[in-house]
Amino acid sequence: MRGMHAIRPQDDPEFLELRRFFLREAAAMAREMADLLAGGAPEPGGERGLRFRKLAHDLRGSGGSYGFPIVTIHAGEAEDTHLEGGSPEALRAIVGMLEGSVRQAEALLGGPEPPPGGRAGNGGARVTIPPAGPEVR
Amino acid sequence: MSGRVLLVDDDPAMLRLVAHELGQEGIETVPASSGAEALRLLEEEAPSAVVLDLLLPDIPGRVLLPRIEAIRPGTPVVVLTVRSGVEDIVECMRLGAVDYVPKPFERTRLVASVRNAAERGALQTRVEALARELRRGEGFGALLGRSAAMAKAVDLLRRASASEVSLLLEGESGTGKEVAARAVHADGGRRTGPFIAINCGAIPEGLIESELFGHEKGSFTGATGLRRGRFEEADGGTLFLDEVGELRPALQVRLLRVLQERRIQRVGGIGSHPVDVRVMAATNRDLRSAIASGEFRDDLYYRLSVFPVRLPPLREREGDVMLLAEEFLRRFRERHGRPVLGFSPEARRALEAYPWPGNVRELENLVERAVIMEDGERVGLGSLPDAVVESLQRGPAPAPGEARPAPARPGDIRPLEEEERRLVLRALDATRGNIQEAANRLGISRATIYRKLERWGIGPDAGDDAGSGGGA
Numbered sequence: 001m002r003g004m005h006a007i008r009p010q011d012d013p014e015f016l017e018l019r020r021f022f023l024r025e026a027a028a029m030a031r032e033m034a035d036l037l038a039g040g041a042p043e044p045g046g047e048r049g050l051r052f053r054k055l056a057h058d059l060r061g062s063g064g065s066y067g068f069p070i071v072t073i074h075a076g077e078a079e080d081t082h083l084e085g086g087s088p089e090a091l092r093a094i095v096g097m098l099e100g101s102v103r104q105a106e107a108l109l110g111g112p113e114p115p116p117g118g119r120a121g122n123g124g125a126r127v128t129i130p131p132a133g134p135e136v137r
Numbered sequence: 138m139s140g141r142v143l144l145v146d147d148d149p150a151m152l153r154l155v156a157h158e159l160g161q162e163g164i165e166t167v168p169a170s171s172g173a174e175a176l177r178l179l180e181e182e183a184p185s186a187v188v189l190d191l192l193l194p195d196i197p198g199r200v201l202l203p204r205i206e207a208i209r210p211g212t213p214v215v216v217l218t219v220r221s222g223v224e225d226i227v228e229c230m231r232l233g234a235v236d237y238v239p240k241p242f243e244r245t246r247l248v249a250s251v252r253n254a255a256e257r258g259a260l261q262t263r264v265e266a267l268a269r270e271l272r273r274g275e276g277f278g279a280l281l282g283r284s285a286a287m288a289k290a291v292d293l294l295r296r297a298s299a300s301e302v303s304l305l306l307e308g309e310s311g312t313g314k315e316v317a318a319r320a321v322h323a324d325g326g327r328r329t330g331p332f333i334a335i336n337c338g339a340i341p342e343g344l345i346e347s348e349l350f351g352h353e354k355g356s357f358t359g360a361t362g363l364r365r366g367r368f369e370e371a372d373g374g375t376l377f378l379d380e381v382g383e384l385r386p387a388l389q390v391r392l393l394r395v396l397q398e399r400r401i402q403r404v405g406g407i408g409s410h411p412v413d414v415r416v417m418a419a420t421n422r423d424l425r426s427a428i429a430s431g432e433f434r435d436d437l438y439y440r441l442s443v444f445p446v447r448l449p450p451l452r453e454r455e456g457d458v459m460l461l462a463e464e465f466l467r468r469f470r471e472r473h474g475r476p477v478l479g480f481s482p483e484a485r486r487a488l489e490a491y492p493w494p495g496n497v498r499e500l501e502n503l504v505e506r507a508v509i510m511e512d513g514e515r516v517g518l519g520s521l522p523d524a525v526v527e528s529l530q531r532g533p534a535p536a537p538g539e540a541r542p543a544p545a546r547p548g549d550i551r552p553l554e555e556e557e558r559r560l561v562l563r564a565l566d567a568t569r570g571n572i573q574e575a576a577n578r579l580g581i582s583r584a585t586i587y588r589k590l591e592r593w594g595i596g597p598d599a600g601d602d603a604g605s606g607g608g609a
Contacts (some may be wrong), residue, residue: 003339015157018153018154018157018516021153022150022153025150025322026150057219058148058150058151060219060241061218061219061240061241062148062150062151062154062240062241064241065154065241066150066152067244068243069156072241088569
């Protein structure tokens with residue numbers, strides 16, 4: 001996996017932009033996970049529980065793929081802990097660490113401020129290159 | 138096959154990343170964010186490979202895998218998913234995936250897996266295309282021809298394929314005798330058995346016996362082990378004896394015995410054993426003349442030619458030259474990856490005017506050469522041999538049954554006596570030694586023929602005045 005500190009913008013500027021966009025999405029997803037925990041741990045089989053695990057599952061797969069293994073680790077912990085019936089406190093702590101790691105990654109990349117709203121919960125976005133950020137290639 | 142890779146994942150971040158990583162390697166992709174969308178896209182185009190996430194919102198991956206196979210059989214699928222237990226991997230492979238890449242993925246691993254899958258898919262497509270071409274080349278589909286002469290021959294061959302009788306294919310070199318034999322075999326009751334061909338004229342005299350009947354270890358110098366001959370190899374199937382007229386008399390005797398008894402004895406062997414073989418033979422010689430001259434056994438001839446079929450020379454197959462030329466052009470265009478689409482009008486006229494002494498084989502070789510030589514979309518006169526181009530100047534080929542008079546050259550003029558002898562002997566051969574009939578055909582008297590034969594020292598031992606037919 002590409003490490004968090006293995007960014008060399010001149011190598012692949014398009015990839016850098018993709019990573020920044022991912023982090024913006026990841027931040028929104030982590031925030032949504034925190035919101036879902038606001039009223040206590042959602043039922044594993046309920047709609048909110050399924051949504052919580054879907055977000056965690058996606059971040060688990062994509063985090064390390066984008067070069068942020070710590071995102072994969074925390075997201076995987078959140079998914080597994082929720083499946084195992086973990087306490088709301090434990091889940092909040094894990095999601096807090098997840099949000100923190102995303103912020104840290106954003107700071108390392110030095111990207112622009114994320115747009116308001118972040119990723120919509122539609123789960124069916126088409127593949128597009130984000131319009132924000134500097135021109136690449 | 139489109140060459141594009143279908144990406145199926147409901148996580149847009151993964152779709153973007155995988156598209157980017159594969160795009161960096163020159164691999165084009167098309168995204169689908171659900172199982173239903175993936176199936177719809179598969180109906181529209183055949184991807185070179187599919188990258189599939191197992192956890193889709195509408196159709197689980199294990200349900201989607203067999204449906205992908207049903208729509209696009211043989212399309213390789215690489216599973217890209219978070220789950221990584223051994224059971225999951227085994228399950229994916231059992232369902233037909235060719236590889237498994239866990240998420241989060243390593244770029245090099247993903248690229249290698251997808252590239253291998255895409256190449257495997259391309260190879261599969263190529264194999265299927267070749268198999269289709271092979272199937273098209275088997276059976277009577279391989280005998281292309283619309284002419285009346287070829288239709289007659291094919292009709293006889295179809296009847297031959299419905300039986301087990303010995304088939305003798307007669308015709309000039311290059312008329313497709315082996316192709317015809319293979320077609321009869323492929324269409325007949327022995328199609329699942331082997332088809333073994335041997336060119337009796339191409340194997341050295343000292344080896345042909347061992348080739349046909351096999352040999353025991355130590356039966357001669359160099360026989361270091363037992364060897365099964367072609368008859369044994371063809372057991373349960375068909376043995377095709379090409380150029381059967383080249384067999385020397387001693388081997389003709391052995392062959393006749395095998396055909397009569399259906400048993401073979403290896404060279405140096407003590408006992409014999411049965412073989413179940415249908416024999417087809419071919420020759421471009423006039424075996425009846427060979428019988429008359431004592432070079433070929435008449436009893437073997439009659440055993441081989443229970444069902445004789447003459448394959449017409451290409452010059453007698455009216456309309457078939459361009460039919461065959463177009464088919465060869467299509468075949469060689471694909472094989473050599475050339476841009477040639479057809480023939481120019483002048484090239485077509487030249488091909489139709491040429492007499493094709495080498496028949497279909499000559500045409501096939503010429504078209505292959507032309508496809509390689511031609512850089513444009515149409516084969517022109519510049520890509521044809523001089524001999525073919527010159528036929529345009531001479532005019533169209535003669536009608537079937539007519540011989541084209543060759544242009545005279547000094548070397549062609551032979552002494553009159555020699556020409557007379559050739560014509561008289563040819564007439565006697567054609568009439569099976571019936572001197573009266575030969576005289577009638579030549580427009581001379583019987584007595585004249587007798588005088589000429591006496592002058593040439595040839596005994597009139599064939600035929601009699603009563604027109605009995607004579608011959609060997």
